[in-house]
Amino acid sequence: MLKSRNFWGTVALTVSMALPVQAEELKVDSVVATVDGVEITLGHMLMVRAFLPEQYQQLPGDVLWDGILDQLIQQQVLSTDEMAKETPRVRIALDNERRSQLASVVLAELAEQPIPEDEIKAAYEAEYANGPQGxxxxxxxxxxxxxxxxxxxxxxxxxxxxxxxxxxxxxxxxxxxxxxxxxxxxxxxxxxxxxxxxxxxxxxxxxxxxxxxxxxxxxxxxxxxxKEAPSLDQVRAQIESTLRQQTVTKKIEDLVNAANVTRTKKEDVDTSILSNLDLLEN
Incomplete structure (x- = not known):
C-alpha cells in the first residue's frame, strides 16, 4: 500500500509539472526586459505595435512579441553606444514627437466629450428641418x-x-x-x-x-x-461629427488667440530652405 501511494503521488507531481504556468497578467508599466538596468516595459512594446506597417497590424501577439522586444533591446544598446549622439535631428524629432503626442491627448479628450442633445437638435433643425431640400x-x-x-x-x-x-x-x-x-x-x-x-x-x-x-x-x-428631409436618427452621426469638428476648431482658435504668438513672415525668407534637409545634420 505504501508503494501504491508513492506511485500515484509521483504521477500527480508529474502531471502538475506538465501543466502550463498561467501567464503573468501584465500592465502597461510591467517590465518585460532590462538592458544594463534600463527597463523596457509593456507600454514600450505597445507603442511599437501601434505604429507597425499595415501589413503587420493583424498579426497575433505570439508572432509579434519576440520581434518587437528584440527591436527595443537592440535600440537600447545602440542608443548607449559611444557613437550615439543627440544630433539636431534627434533633438528636434523628439521635440516634435512630444508636441504631437500631447496635442493628440487634447484632441482625443475633445472627441470623447458628449455633445448636448439640444445642440444636436438645433443643428438638425438648421440643416434639414427648416431648409429647402431641393x-x-x-x-x-x-x-x-x-x-x-x-x-x-x-x-x-x-x-x-x-x-x-x-x-x-x-x-x-x-x-x-x-x-x-x-x-x-x-x-x-x-x-x-x-x-x-x-x-x-x-x-x-x-x-x-x-x-x-x-x-x-x-x-x-x-x-x-x-426631397424629404432625413430623420434625425439617420443623420445623427454626421451631425455629431460636424459639431465635434467645430468644437476642435474653436478650441484651437481660442488657444492660439490666447497665446503670445510671433511668426516669421514667409515673404521675409527664402522658403526653398525647407528642401534643405542637410541642415538637420549640422
Whole structure:
C-alpha cells in the first residue's frame, strides 16, 4: 500500500509539472526586459505595435512579441553606444514627437466629450428641418448611337408610341429592359447635359435628342418631388461629427488667440530652405 501511494503521488507531481504556468497578467508599466538596468516595459512594446506597417497590424501577439522586444533591446544598446549622439535631428524629432503626442491627448479628450442633445437638435433643425431640400426627378430615357435614330424615336412618340415599349425595343442602355426607367435622382447626379435637359422639362413631357458621352438620349420626365428631409436618427452621426469638428476648431482658435504668438513672415525668407534637409545634420 505504501508503494501504491508513492506511485500515484509521483504521477500527480508529474502531471502538475506538465501543466502550463498561467501567464503573468501584465500592465502597461510591467517590465518585460532590462538592458544594463534600463527597463523596457509593456507600454514600450505597445507603442511599437501601434505604429507597425499595415501589413503587420493583424498579426497575433505570439508572432509579434519576440520581434518587437528584440527591436527595443537592440535600440537600447545602440542608443548607449559611444557613437550615439543627440544630433539636431534627434533633438528636434523628439521635440516634435512630444508636441504631437500631447496635442493628440487634447484632441482625443475633445472627441470623447458628449455633445448636448439640444445642440444636436438645433443643428438638425438648421440643416434639414427648416431648409429647402431641393427637387428630385423621376425620369426615363431611350439611349441610341446617332442623332438620326433619336429624332426618329421622338417622331414615333409624337405619333402616339408608348415610351416604355420603344425603350425596351431600341434603347442600348442598361435601363432599356426596364422601359428606360432611371428612378429618382437629385441635382448633379446625372451628367450635365442630361441633368440640364431634365430640369427644364415639365412632368409628362418628352425632350431630346440630348447628346452626352454615352450617346443620344430621348428623355421623358415622369414626375418631380421635393426631397424629404432625413430623420434625425439617420443623420445623427454626421451631425455629431460636424459639431465635434467645430468644437476642435474653436478650441484651437481660442488657444492660439490666447497665446503670445510671433511668426516669421514667409515673404521675409527664402522658403526653398525647407528642401534643405542637410541642415538637420549640422
Amino acid at each position: 427637387k428630385e426627378f423621376n425620369a426615363s430615357h431611350i439611349l441610341v448611337e446617332t442623332e438620326e435614330e433619336a429624332q426618329a424615336i421622338v417622331a414615333e412618340l409624337a405619333a402616339g408610341a408608348d415610351f416604355a415599349t420603344l425603350a425596351k425595343e431600341k434603347s442600348t442602355g442598361p435601363s432599356g429592359p426596364g422601359g428606360g426607367a432611371l428612378g429618382w435622382f437629385g441635382p448633379g447626379m446625372m451628367v450635365p447635359p442630361f441633368q440640364e435637359a431634365v430640369e427644364k422639362m415639365e412632368p409628362g413631357g418628352v425632350g431630346g435628342p440630348v447628346k452626352t458621352q454615352f450617346g443620344w438620349h430621348v428623355i421623358k420626365l415622369n414626375e418631380t418631388r421635393i
